Amino acid sequence: MPGRNSTTRGRDELAKRERPQPLYLFQMLPRTNCKLCGCKTCMAFAFSLISRDKKPEDCPPLLEDAYKPTLDQLKEIFGGDVEVNPDTGLLIEEDKCVGCGDCVVVCKKAITTMVYGGMVVQREDKPMVLQVVDGTVQVVNWRSCKRAEDPPDYCRVCEEKCRFGALELVK
Amino acid sequence: MIQEKLVCTTCACLCDDIEVEIEENRISKIRNACRKGSSLIYASQSDKRHASYLIYGQKVSQDEAVEKTSRLLNQAESPLLFGFDNSTLEAQSTAIELAEALGATIDDTSSFRQGELVQTILSNLNPTCSLDEAKDADLVIYWGSNPYHSHPRHLSHFSYYTHPKYEEAGWFPESRLISIEVRDTETTEICDKSFRFFRILPGEDPDFIASVLAIIEGKKGREDAGEFLKSIKSSSFCVIYAGPGLDYSLDGEYQTFNRMVNRLGECTRIAVIPMIDPYNMRGFNQLLFDKTGFVNRVNFANGASHGLEFSFLEQVRNNVPDCILIAGSDPLSSLPDSLVKNLGDITIITLDPFLTATTRISDVVLGIAVSGLETGGNAIRMDGTEISLNRVISTSIPGDEEIIRRLLDMVKR
Ligand code: SF4
Ligand code: SF4
Ligand code: SF4
Ligand code: SF4
Numbered sequence: 001m002p003g004r005n006s007t008t009r010g011r012d013e014l015a016k017r018e019r020p021q022p023l024y025l026f027q028m029l030p031r032t033n034c035k036l037c038g039c040k041t042c043m044a045f046a047f048s049l050i051s052r053d054k055k056p057e058d059c060p061p062l063l064e065d066a067y068k069p070t071l072d073q074l075k076e077i078f079g080g081d082v083e084v085n086p087d088t089g090l091l092i093e094e095d096k097c098v099g100c101g102d103c104v105v106v107c108k109k110a111i112t113t114m115v116y117g118g119m120v121v122q123r124e125d126k127p128m129v130l131q132v133v134d135g136t137v138q139v140v141n142w143r144s145c146k147r148a149e150d151p152p153d154y155c156r157v158c159e160e161k162c163r164f165g166a167l168e169l170v171k
Numbered sequence: 172m173i174q175e176k177l178v179c180t181t182c183a184c185l186c187d188d189i190e191v192e193i194e195e196n197r198i199s200k201i202r203n204a205c206r207k208g209s210s211l212i213y214a215s216q217s218d219k220r221h222a223s224y225l226i227y228g229q230k231v232s233q234d235e236a237v238e239k240t241s242r243l244l245n246q247a248e249s250p251l252l253f254g255f256d257n258s259t260l261e262a263q264s265t266a267i268e269l270a271e272a273l274g275a276t277i278d279d280t281s282s283f284r285q286g287e288l289v290q291t292i293l294s295n296l297n298p299t300c301s302l303d304e305a306k307d308a309d310l311v312i313y314w315g316s317n318p319y320h321s322h323p324r325h326l327s328h329f330s331y332y333t334h335p336k337y338e339e340a341g342w343f344p345e346s347r348l349i350s351i352e353v354r355d356t357e358t359t360e361i362c363d364k365s366f367r368f369f370r371i372l373p374g375e376d377p378d379f380i381a382s383v384l385a386i387i388e389g390k391k392g393r394e395d396a397g398e399f400l401k402s403i404k405s406s407s408f409c410v411i412y413a414g415p416g417l418d419y420s421l422d423g424e425y426q427t428f429n430r431m432v433n434r435l436g437e438c439t440r441i442a443v444i445p446m447i448d449p450y451n452m453r454g455f456n457q458l459l460f461d462k463t464g465f466v467n468r469v470n471f472a473n474g475a476s477h478g479l480e481f482s483f484l485e486q487v488r489n490n491v492p493d494c495i496l497i498a499g500s501d502p503l504s505s506l507p508d509s510l511v512k513n514l515g516d517i518t519i520i521t522l523d524p525f526l527t528a529t530t531r532i533s534d535v536v537l538g539i540a541v542s543g544l545e546t547g548g549n550a551i552r553m554d555g556t557e558i559s560l561n562r563v564i565s566t567s568i569p570g571d572e573e574i575i576r577r578l579l580d581m582v583k584r
Contacts, residue, residue, distance in 0.1 A: 099205035100319055101327035134201050135209030163319060163357035 020077050022046045028070050030061045049074070051170045052084050052091065087142040088129075089171025090158075096166035097136040103158035103167055104130045104137065110157045111144050130158065137166070147171075172199070175563045179208040180257070180543035183447035183553040184322050184329065196564055205323035215541040216564070220525060225536040233537075237574060240496070240520050240535050241581035247494035247518070250275040253483050254500030254522075255571075256449035259548025259560065262572035263455045266498065267462060269579045274472040276492070279455045280500055282467045282482040284415050287423040288445050289456045290466045292555075296429050300410065300442040302329045302554045308442075309334070310406035312349045315376070316414020316446040317356035325446075330412070331361070349402060351379070353416065367402065369395050376420035380431050387434045404438045414446040447553040449500075450543070454551035487513050494518040498571055499542075501527035522571050539571045546570035 025046040032042070037059045039045040048054035056062060056074035063071065084091045111126050126144040130137050139145075146153035147169075159167045177189040186208065192200040197216055201209045214220065224236035231239075244250055252270045255263045256279050270277040281289060291297045305311075311330045318325035326332055331348050347366040350359045353373045362368035371379055379399075382392035386400055403409050411432070421428060435441050447453055456466035463469050465477040479485055483502060486492050487510050495517055503511065504527065514532065521533040524541045540546045543560040545568065552558055 097206065098319065098323050099207075099209065100323040101203070101205065102332060105327045105332045132203055132205065134213075135204065135206035163360055 020050060022050060025049055025074070025077075028074065029059065030067070032061065034061065036060045049078060051089070052078070084170055085139050085142060088139065088145045088147050089169050090139055090142075090145075091168040091170050092137055092139075093166050093168070094136045096164045097162075098164060098166075099132040099135045099137065100163075101132050101137075102161050102163070104128065104132060106161045107145075107158045110155055111146060176561055177201075177204075177212075177563055178543055178550075178558055178560045179204050179212070180450040180541075180550070180560065181208040181211045182322050183450050183453060184325060185450055185550060185552045185558045186324055186328060187558055188328075191563060193563060198564070207323055212544065215524065215544055223536075223538045225533075227534060233569070236535055236537050237577050238581070240537065241578050243494050243518050243520060243535065244273055244275075244496065244578065245582060247273075247275075247492075249492050249494075251483070251486050251492035251495045252277045252498075253495060253502065254279060254498040255455050256280050256452040257499030257542065258451060258455075258571050259542050259546065259550055260451065260454045260458065260557075261548045262498075262542070262570065262575055263451070263458050265572055265575040265579060267458060269575055269582065270469075271471045272579060272582050276468075276470040276472075276481045276486060277459070278467050278469070278481060278483045278486075279452060280449060280502075281452050281456055282484070283505070284418045284423075285413075285445050285447060285452075286456065286467045287425050288413055288418060288443075289447075289453060290460070291425050291429055292443065292445065293457065293460045293466065297425075297432055297443045298436055298441055299444060299555065301556050302444070302552065303556075305330065305410045305442065305444065305554070306333045307335065308406075308408045308410040310347050310349065310402060310409040312351065312409065312411045313358050313446075314351045314411055314413050315416020315418065315420065316412055317352070317358050318412070318446065319357040321414070321448060322446060325412075326358075326361075330410070347402070347406070349399070351376075351399075351417075367398070369399060371395075374420050376417055377424075377427065380427050384427065384431050384434065387431075400435075403435050403441070406439055408440045409435075409442075411441070411443045412446050413443055415448070444554050451550040453553055453555060454549075457551055457555070484510065487517075490516070492517055494520070496520045496522070497529055497533075498522040498575075499524075499539075501529045503527070503529040503532060522574060524568075537574055538568060539574060540566050540568045542570060546572070548572065 026043050029042040037045050039048055045054060045059060056071055056078060107130050108128050112123050113120050114123055127141040129139060129141055129145045131140045142148055146155040156169055159169045173193045175191050175193060177191050179186045179189050189204045190202040191198045198212060201212055224231050224233050226236060226239055250273050252266055252275050255266050292299050348362050349367050350362040351369045352359050353371060359368040379396055382396035383400055386392040386397050432441060432443055459469060460466050463475040468477055468481040470476045470481045490513055519533040520535040521530045522537045522539050523530055524539050530536045542548060545564050545566045547560050547562040549557055549559050
């Protein structure tokens with residue numbers, strides 16, 4: 001039957017799944033702060049790349065021949081069509097998600113508990129934020145996310161626990 | 172639109188919390204199943220799925236195919252029945268009856284891997300427990316197994332993340348995770364953070380086990396084996412999920428592993444659960460064990476005899492069978508070329524819901540319903556718990572139980 005075989009990945013592939021760091025991206029950019037992209041600095045552009053507000057092609061100097069390898073590399077990091085959930089800033093790369101459900105269960109713990117004075121305190125039950133639907137994770141109740149609270153709690157648990165780099169919080 | 176509960180029969184986790192939406196007898200949405208499970212469920216309703224009856228590649232009626240099969244089995248001097256790991260308990264027990272009626276040899280994929288381990292567990296040579304009990308384990312060990320690829324929901328649904336004390340999304344993980352592996356995997360990555368990853372060289376497991384035993388007996392041993400022992404001693408309940416990597420490395424010789432587990436059992440509560448892949452391999456093993464005392468490789472020509480010579484591989488290597496009935500398994504795709512050529516002279520009959528490498532070389536193909544989706548029945552999860560499967564899609568295609576039962580009736584006559 002299809003899909004019954006197990007496979008494992010090498011360390012290289014595991015490393016690729018780490019989230020892009022702003023400083024690392026900044027170092028790849030022309031670093032002239034020319035503002036052609038509409039951002040005040042190259043560093044600001046790096047942050048806009050991470051939040052998916054800008055695409056690598058939005059920096060005109062990167063389109064020059066000399067920067068072709070850099071552009072390709074950035075396109076690889078930010079390639080693929082992804083949609084950011086506007087309410088939580090949660091980006092899901094379906095291609096990478098295997099539907100293991102780790103994020104679903106850790107998020108459930110995250111939204112129903114809080115740390116208070118070094119102790120774990122139980123909170124009221126809430127509908128879960130995430131669910132695996134048709135094999136990949138989806139946001140089903142964004143209102144339950146700690147980031148949708150007032151004031152927001154910048155929780156990152158789901159992103160930290162995903163072993164496949166399929167979840168990214170871009171805000 | 173109807174909502175139904177479903178048991179996923181893609182791996183031996185048999186996740187029973189799958190919810191499906193059904194429209195006009197087709198599944199339109201699947202909740203909770205991992206990608207591996209969802210793909211198989213959707214593949215089952217693909218138009219390309221093969222569900223017909225073929226004799227030498229020509230389409231025939233169901234009756235013609237069943238009659239031809241029973242004739243071939245009756246004429247065979249040394250028939251072999253193989254597979255049934257993706258069949259329900261009901262189909263498996265009918266298949267064992269068929270093997271008895273024919274005086275045939277019967278074997279399954281546990282003969283390639285993990286059969287010996289299941290045999291030790293069923294014979295009470297290794298302590299075990301159910302997955303529900305295993306949720307209380309404060310030390311979880313994956314040995315030669317990367318569940319993220321073979322059983323994607325294992326950690327989130329049954330082990331590490333389900334520990335009652337796993338508070339606040341892992342900020343205070345009370346359960347600890349160990350992985351014994353030859354390479355980096357998603358599982359070893361968590362172990363690096365939450366506890367320990369013991370990297371061993373391929374084939375080094377027997378040496379590692381011998382070292383653990385030596386240290387228990389007060390002798391000197393490997394440093395990593397010493398640390399491993401220390402972690403187990405400091406736990407109150409430890410579950411070892413034994414995977415195919417361990418089996419491969421031990422080459423099915425579990426004696427020293429059993430000795431180690433039993434010695435470790437003197438210092439803490441310990442249980443071994445096999446990480447079985449096919450959803451009902453354990454069911455086949457259990458049924459055959461109950462009848463003959465062995466989990467696989469049984470010949471019914473003269474009572475019930477067991478031996479390596481009755482394994483699928485040895486049978487094919489020595490050109491013993493003249494007719495093989497294969498159900499729900501695709502041995503051709505994993506067979507070495509030297510053995511594939513031996514299959515040329517053998518009549519092959521395959522029961523499978525899908526087109527596979529094996530169905531392509533089969534003389535007779537019987538397309539069957541997908542069990543657990545299009546037929547109900549029961550199955551045994553990797554831990555020995557019986558789970559009942561829920562039929563959610565109606566079809567006119569018969570399941571393997573029905574076909575095997577018809578064959579049994581015809582063969583008996
Ligand atoms: S266009 Fe490129 S080089 Fe200019 S500021 Fe923006 S990122 Fe920097
Ligand atoms: S996003 Fe990551 S953790 Fe969540 S189900 Fe997908 S692979 Fe698993
Ligand atoms: S950020 Fe926290 S609360 Fe929001 S989805 Fe992720 S784990 Fe859940
Ligand atoms: S872990 Fe196995 S049984 Fe559970 S949903 Fe995935 S493939 Fe199906």
